[in-house]
Every structure is written in C-alpha cells, then in structure tokens.
Amino acid sequence: MSTVDKMLIKGIRSFDPENKNVITFFKPLTLIVGSNGAGKTTIIECLKLSCTGELPPNSRSGHTFVHDPKVAGETETKGQIKLRFKTAAGKDVVCIRSFQLTQKASKMEFKAIESVLQTINPHTGEVPFP
Numbered sequence: 001m002s003t004v005d006k007m008l009i010k011g012i013r014s015f016d017p018e019n020k021n022v023i024t025f026f027k028p029l030t031l032i033v034g035s036n037g038a039g040k041t042t043i044i045e046c047l048k049l050s051c052t053g054e055l056p057p058n059s060r061s062g063h064t065f066v067h068d069p070k071v072a073g074e075t076e077t078k079g080q081i082k083l084r085f086k087t088a089a090g091k092d093v094v095c096i097r098s099f100q101l102t103q104k105a106s107k108m109e110f111k112a113i114e115s116v117l118q119t120i121n122p123h124t125g126e127v128p129f130p
C-alpha cells in the first residue's frame with residue numbers, strides 16, 4: 001500500500017506564498033481540525049490535486065485556487081504543492097506542482113508552470129540531479 005508522508009503548501013488559497021506550511025501525516029490516521037476558514041478544505045483539495053492533477057471544481061479553472069495577488073499586495077503570486085509519498089514498492093517519491101497567477105491589464109492569468117515526479121535516493125535521501 002502506498003502512504004502519504006508530508007505535504008508542503010505555499011501560495012494556495014489562504015496559505016501564504018512566503019511561508020512553507022508543512023503538514024505531516026500519521027499512521028493509521030490523521031485528523032485535520034481547525035476553525036472556519038483555517039484551511040482544512042484547502043488541504044484536501046491540495047491532496048487531490050497532487051494525486052490526480054485535477055483542479056477543484058469551484059476554482060474558476062485555477063483562478064481562485066492560487067493565493068489572490070491583491071491579498072498579498074502584489075501583481076503576481078506563485079503557488080506550490082509538494083507531496084512526499086511512499087509507493088507500494090517502498091520507494092520515496094515527491095510530486096511537485098507549481099502555479100502562477102498574474103494580474104494583467106484587465107484580467108487575471110492563471111498558469112500551471114510545473115508538474116513533476118522526483119524519486120529520492122534511498123541511501124542519501126537526496127533527489128537525483130538532473
């Protein structure tokens with residue numbers, strides 16, 4: 001069985017683009033608790049997006065999924081999700097998905113800029129390069 005170890009969220013919905021928010025998952029169960037608007041649904045949306053590549057249906061094709069640049073006082077924000085998991089064969093893999101939301105003259109432009117899977121060297125813990 002494959003298992004989810006950790007997830008990093010930056011610049012998605014209310015998650016700050018400047019802070020690395022890391023969620024560690026526990027066995028056999030992880031409870032996600034928090035007040036209204038704390039980000040529980042966002043965590044589930046990020047898990048689903050990492051695993052399937054599907055943006056949430058209520059996100060206007062990603063436009064409302066990335067942290068709003070206006071909230072950050074910027075013209076552009078970058079969003080990133082990194083999911084570290086163990087495959088059924090016991091290999092450590094990181095899935096990285098990155099997005100960008102830019103305020104253009106009259107509209108916001110959403111772009112998916114990266115979607116990669118990286119394996120981790122089991123002896124050193126390092127991601128192979130290139």
Ligand SMILES: Nc1ncnc2c1ncn2[C@@H]1O[C@H](COP(=O)(O)OP(=O)(O)OP(=O)(O)O)[C@@H](O)[C@H]1O
Binds near residue numbers: 014036043064067071
């Ligand atoms: N694009 C965005 N940019 C900045 N903040 C956003 C964006 N989209 C949503 N938010 C904020 O993110 C929060 C929503 O978080 P989320 O729905 O994950 O919380 P929750 O813990 O599931 O809340 P509830 O318990 O009410 O369901 C709200 O405060 C909302 O204003």
